Amino acid sequence: MCIGVFIHKQKKVKYILYKVHESNMSKVALVINDDRMTATVQVIDLLGETNFKDKNIILKPNFNTADPAPGSSDIITLKSLILKLREMGANSITLAERSGPVDTRKCMEEKGIFELAEELDFSIINLAEVGVEEYVHVKPKNSHWEDGFLFAKIYHEAECIVETCCLKTHQYGGHFTLSLKNAVGLVPKRDLNGNSYMRELHSSPNQRKLIAEINTAFSPDLIVLDGVKAFVDGGPAVGTVKEAKVTLASKDRIAIDAVAVAILRILGTTTEVSRGTIFEQEQIASAVELGLGVSKPSDIEIITDSENAEKLAEQIRIELLE
Secondary structure (H helix, E strand, C coil): CHHHHHHHCHHHHHHHHHHHHHHCCEEEEEEECCCHHHHHHHHHHHHCCCCCCCCEEEEECCCCCCCCCCCCCCHHHHHHHHHHHHHCCCCEEEEEECCCCCCHHHHHHHHCHHHHHHHHCCEEEECCCCCHHHEEEECCCCCCCCCCEEEEHHHHCCCEEEEEEEEEEECCCCEECCHHHHHHHHCCCECCCCCEHHHHHHHCCCHHHHHHHHHHHCCCCEEEEEEEEEEEEECCCCEEEEEEEEEEEECCHHHHHHHHHHHHHHHCCCHHHHCCCHHHCHHHHHHHHCCCCCCCHHHEEEEECCHHHHHHHHHHHHHHHC
């Protein structure tokens, strides 16, 4: 039947083929606004396709340390995100995180998270304080981890996951720390025998592959990347700051990280982040091999809501396709 349509209605077939291709694309919403409270709402609305009505949401911030954004998640971004999730009908919200190298509870105290939880009525789970029974053992096929890794059960079994991360480089071998790298906080510092997962990670020549493999244990329903400010070198706690004034949102970790790497390149960043094509970056290439999102840059659709954002999107598309 499609052949018949092709012979007699060629234009219609072209349209159908285009729509099939479009259905395989991953959207990344891009907003330019240095007001985090407003930008977070804007970018979620722009992305659309999110249904949190009656969902029990597990929220993953970036609390590696308590340093100001982009060293860690900004509390204004978190507040705006939680309020928006409530507005969208979320049944409950639980923030679950492990910091490192700093103490998790102290980090949350310094960030003002316990006060925010009282104000906005959400729960907090300190993953550094829960028992081993709250972790599951994960060993991906052909894993580069010596014996797989323990992973936070609350995320492994979550009904709905929302993640928020920052725009920054990583000077200790990750090269960049965006949504894929944010998953490291869901692995405990040590295994059941007291061996350090973090030492294994950071000493491995396959560090960026190990990061990607952690992401096989869960799948986020929404990622919001706060790029109002960026580290273009250094990181994850401190680095050279540039005003990027962007906020991104997507459901696809590969797509949002690829767009974020493009932005870092446009801002001027490290040799490691600038080398090769974006999809040759090892975190992204490994995530593609594991089937965690889009497999090529042409499958990323950047959507914007302003002329300035569209100008940046055009620069990003050039970086992605080079």
